[in-house]
Amino acid sequence: MSVKGKFVVIQMNRIGDLIQSSQAALDLKAQHPDISITLVARREFAAPLSFLLEKRFDHILLIDKEEMLKTADDSLENYLESLEALIANPRLEGIDVAINQSFCQTSNYLMSLIQAKHRLGSYVGLNNAVVVKDQWSQLIQSMVMGGPDCPFHLVDIYKNQFGIKERAIWKDASRHIGTPRTLALHPFASQDKKKWKAQKWTEVLIKVLKSSPSFKVKLFGAPNEKEFAAQILDNPSVQKYGSQIENHVGKLNLEQVFNEFKKCSHFVGHDSGLGHLAKEAGLASLTISLGTVRPIETSPYGINTFVLAPKTKCFPCFPDTQCNFFQCHADLSYQAVAEIIIGFVGEDDINYADLKKKVSPFHLDSLSIYRFGPTNTGWYALENIGDGVSSTKETFRDILKVALTYKMEEIEENLSLPQVNESGFRELQKINEGIEQLYQLCEFGKKYSKDVLVEISKEAPRIEEVKRLGDKVQEVDQLMDLLLKAYPELKPVTDFYKVVKANLHGDNIVDISESSYLVYNDNAVLCSLIYELINKTLAASEGSQKKSKNTKEGNA
Amino acid sequence: MKDEVVERLKKIEEKLSQGQTLENKDFLLLFGLSLLKDKN
Numbered sequence: 001m002s003v004k005g006k007f008v009v010i011q012m013n014r015i016g017d018l019i020q021s022s023q024a025a026l027d028l029k030a031q032h033p034d035i036s037i038t039l040v041a042r043r044e045f046a047a048p049l050s051f052l053l054e055k056r057f058d059h060i061l062l063i064d065k066e067e068m069l070k071t072a073d074d075s076l077e078n079y080l081e082s083l084e085a086l087i088a089n090p091r092l093e094g095i096d097v098a099i100n101q102s103f104c105q106t107s108n109y110l111m112s113l114i115q116a117k118h119r120l121g122s123y124v125g126l127n128n129a130v131v132v133k134d135q136w137s138q139l140i141q142s143m144v145m146g147g148p149d150c151p152f153h154l155v156d157i158y159k160n161q162f163g164i165k166e167r168a169i170w171k172d173a174s175r176h177i178g179t180p181r182t183l184a185l186h187p188f189a190s191q192d193k194k195k196w197k198a199q200k201w202t203e204v205l206i207k208v209l210k211s212s213p214s215f216k217v218k219l220f221g222a223p224n225e226k227e228f229a230a231q232i233l234d235n236p237s238v239q240k241y242g243s244q245i246e247n248h249v250g251k252l253n254l255e256q257v258f259n260e261f262k263k264c265s266h267f268v269g270h271d272s273g274l275g276h277l278a279k280e281a282g283l284a285s286l287t288i289s290l291g292t293v294r295p296i297e298t299s300p301y302g303i304n305t306f307v308l309a310p311k312t313k314c315f316p317c318f319p320d321t322q323c324n325f326f327q328c329h330a331d332l333s334y335q336a337v338a339e340i341i342i343g344f345v346g347e348d349d350i351n352y353a354d355l356k357k358k359v360s361p362f363h364l365d366s367l368s369i370y371r372f373g374p375t376n377t378g379w380y381a382l383e384n385i386g387d388g389v390s391s392t393k394e395t396f397r398d399i400l401k402v403a404l405t406y407k408m409e410e411i412e413e414n415l416s417l418p419q420v421n422e423s424g425f426r427e428l429q430k431i432n433e434g435i436e437q438l439y440q441l442c443e444f445g446k447k448y449s450k451d452v453l454v455e456i457s458k459e460a461p462r463i464e465e466v467k468r469l470g471d472k473v474q475e476v477d478q479l480m481d482l483l484l485k486a487y488p489e490l491k492p493v494t495d496f497y498k499v500v501k502a503n504l505h506g507d508n509i510v511d512i513s514e515s516s517y518l519v520y521n522d523n524a525v526l527c528s529l530i531y532e533l534i535n536k537t538l539a540a541s542e543g544s545q546k547k548s549k550n551t552k553e554g555n556a
Numbered sequence: 557m558k559d560e561v562v563e564r565l566k567k568i569e570e571k572l573s574q575g576q577t578l579e580n581k582d583f584l585l586l587f588g589l590s591l592l593k594d595k596n
Contacts, residue, residue, distance in 0.1 A: 012594070042594075065591055076560045080581075083588045106594055109587035113580065124586070126577035128568075 004034040005096035009057070010110055010121075011041050012102040014190070015254070015273030016298065017154075018049055019280060021101045022056040023301050024158035029056065031166060038091045040110065043067075048254040052280060059091050087113050101158055103140055120161050132503050135408055136160040142495040148294050148316045149393075149492040151401035153380045155301045160409070167378020175304055176282025178263040182216045183208075183345050184278055186269035187232065188225045193291030193323065195270045198231035200334050202238055207338035208345075209241035215345055218264060220257055220274055221249035266345045267300075275300045286344050288337065290328050292319050295370060296382050296397065305372040306350055307382065308332060308340065311365075311391070333363040340369070352385055368394075376414045377405065390418035392427040395537060396489055403529035407522070417540045425541055427489075432534045434487030438494070439527035441476050441483065445520035448472040452513040466509070473516065477501070493530070497523045561589065 007028075011021040018041060025037055036058045039046070043062040046053060053060055063086065072079035098114045100107050100121025108130055111123035122141055125131040132141045136157055143150035144157070159167075185205075189195035209215060221229055229249035232238060238245070248260060257274065258281055261267070267278035267285040271293040278285050284304035289295045294316050295307045309315065310331035317323065336359045344350055350369055368391075370382040381401065384390055390398075395418045405413045420428060452469045455461050477498075484494050497519070504515040568582050578586075 063591070065594070069592075072557075074557050076557045076564075079557070079588055080584055083584055083591075087584070104590075104594070106587065106590040109583055109590055112583045113587060124578075124583065128572055128578055128586075 003032045005036070006094055007035055007037045008092060008095050008098045008114060008116065009037055009039050010098070010100045010102060010107045011039060012063075012104055012107045012110075014045050015049060016271075016276045017102065018045055018053065019273065019276040020155050020298075020301065021158060022053055023155045024101075024162060024164070025056045027159055027164050027167075028162045031164060040092075051255040051258070052277075061086075061089060061091050099161060100137070101161070103137075103145060132499060133505075134161065135500070138499045138503065139404070139408075139496060142499040143492045144297065146491070146495045147318070148292075149397060149400070150294065150297055151397045151404065151492075152296070153299070153301060154297050156379045165409075167374070174282045174302070175284065176262060177265040178261075179216070180265050181212075181214050181345055182218065182264040182266070183341070184218050184220055184261050184264040184267045184269075184283060186220045186267070186272060186274045186278075188221050188228060189270040189272045189290075191291065191319070193317070193319075193326070194272075194293055195290065196288070196329055196332075198228055200329070202232050202235045203334040204338045204341065205232060205245075206235075206237050206241070207334070208341050209238075209244050211338075212342055212346060213244070216244055216246070218246045218260065219249055220252075220260070223250035226250040266348075268341055268344070271298055279305065284344070284348065286341065286350075288332065289316070290332070291323075291326070292316055292321075295372070299370075299372045299380075299382075301380065303373050306344065307370040307372055308337065309368045309370065311368055331366040333366070335359060336363040336367060350385060352387075377411050379405065379413065381413075381415060388419055389421050390424070392420070392424045392431075392489075394418065395420055395424065395428060396431060396534075399530055399533045399537065400492060402533060403526055406529060407526050417537050420537065420541045425538060428534055428538055431487060431489045432531055432538075434483060434490050435493075435527050435531045435534065437483055437487075438480065438490060439524055439531065441479055442520045442524035442527060445473060445476040446517055446524065448476065449513050449517035449520060453510065453517070456510055456513070476520075493523075493526065561585075565589075 009021055009025060011018050028035060029037065038059040038061055039053060039057040040061045040063065043064040046060060046062055050060065068079060068082040071082055092114050095114060095116040097118045097120060098111055098116035100111045100123065103122050108122050108124045111119060111121065120134045121137045122130050122132045132138050140157060187195065187201040205217065209217065219229055219233070226249050229247060233245065233247055248257070252260060254277065258277055261278050261281035261283060264283055267275065267283040268288070269275050270288050270290065275285060275287055279300035279302040285300045286306045286308065287295070287299055289307055289309040295309050299305055299307050310328040312328040312331045315328040339355060339359050340350055343354060352369065355364060368384060369386045371385050372380060372382050375381045384394060398415050398418060402413045402415055405411050448469050452466055455465050455469065480494050480497070484490055500519050501516070504512050504519065506512045506515050564585055568578070568585070571578070
């Protein structure tokens with residue numbers, strides 16, 4: 001059934017985020033062509049991408065802060081007038097659904113100014129507190145903003161925010177090869193934490209070009225990355241292979257970059273807007289994830305996507321985490337990355353068995369190699385194509401994904417049970433103890449919420465008793481915080497619960513208590529799903545460990 | 557402009573501390589200020 005309506009999508013973030021919002025909008029338009037979507041974005045990021053965005057949104061409303069400030073001429077009244085004019089734009093009138101996909105303070109306030117019948121995503125309430133009512137936005141508010149353990153890709157979350165059920169129409173078949181063995185390389189990123197130093201890229205480039213004379217490398221980047229590019233290209237050893245390199249850094253606008261990508265076959269780079277643009281051009285891509293990058297959330301969305309990530313304990317970190325040493329940069333060796341690129345461009349694949357023959361285990365063991373693509377549900381997941389053993393973090397992330405997908409959308413996702421080693425086995429057992437205790441706390445929460453309702457429904461409710469029960473509910477929440485100290489892995493689950501609980505429906509004690517009961521119930525269901533999945537994983541691993549032990553004993 | 561902003565923000569804070577709710581003009585100011593603070 002086709003739906004009509006006026007939607008507004010607010011995306012105030014950078015180029016990569018705009019592309020990801022547009023990818024979700026593409027699916028929404030494909031399923032409901034009669035929906036009109038207006039994008040509200042900042043001029044500096046959206047204008048260079050207009051060649052792409054105009055195909056996916058019906059209207060684009062650009063916010064030009066610099067222009068507004070210039071016009072204001074240091075007068076607050078003038079500045080506010082220009083903001084008022086922006087809000088009074090006819091494109092923002094008669095809105096059925098306003099959707100916030102940037103979750104920043106600016107977009108939260110903008111959401112509150114737009115009169116819409118329905119709001120999805122965060123906005124600021126009349127008491128200046130942030131409100132998030134829909135469950136997928138609650139997931140963003142907790143697991144993405146609180147990070148880094150969100151098990152979903154942002155585009156999948158945006159699609160769920162839109163309520164898109166059918167996933168089969170995504171353009172997975174579009175693979176483009178302009179010129180075979182032509183690599184688009186973007187060795188830059190917006191933050192130092194997210195990119196290697198020039199020296200390391202120089203080593204990679206030398207090794208790749210030396211071993212593969214048939215490769216061409218096109219280097220891309222923004223004008224402010226010219227100096228960094230020069231540090232790579234001015235190296236005498238790189239200059240030996242000058243005939244294989246084309247330097248486009250700082251010379252092209254985004255549309256020209258996109259057209260140039262179309263002449264390539266593969267893309268390699270750090271997490272950046274250009275990585276998403278390369279996927280739009282249909283290139284196979286390999287992302288080198290470092291620092292704050294969360295591969296599951298922000299990898300370029302589409303098939304033929306690979307991701308390299310360090311196994312460093314603190315990876316991924318937060319933008320404000322102080323770090324001078326950049327251990328995660330060191331854990332990805334140039335030798336391993338160069339060999340992976342050679343296979344990726346030359347053979348159009350990453351073959352772990354081949355890599356093991358060519359790269360020292362010392363370099364290979366400190367990184368994870370993922371293939372990123374859709375599962376049976378059409379939602380995207382990371383598949384570890386390395387040594388076959390998943391870390392506890394990866395295992396718990398997959399389990400959380402399967403449990404949340406079922407709980408929130410009643411969709412069963414068929415991810416294969418991960419293989420865990422002995423230490424992972426013990427860590428999962430410990431997490432399950434925490435889940436069991438969290439389940440029990442939810443049951444207490446349910447009981448006390450229900451008791452409040454029973455007391456209120458009496459002919460003469462005792463206010464003292466209602467207050468006592470309310471205090472008990474609070475105690476349950478405090479105990480959850482204590483539980484988190486013992487079981488920090490439960491953070492995504494408890495964070496999600498906290499955001500849902502902070503946004504209870506209702507404005508009287510009966511509705512709020514009912515809503516509170518339902519939240520505890522939901523969280524208890526989530527805990528039982530996770531508990532069951534962990535047990536299944538443990539049982540499968542126990543079986544395979546016994547088998548391997550017997551084989552070893554037999555061989556002995 | 558800065559002094560005027562500080563004055564208007566004080567009024568908003570007062571309003572909230574007295575349990576009053578925000579009006580459209582307050583949201584507009586807060587949106588505008590937040591936009592100014594955004595990094596490019």
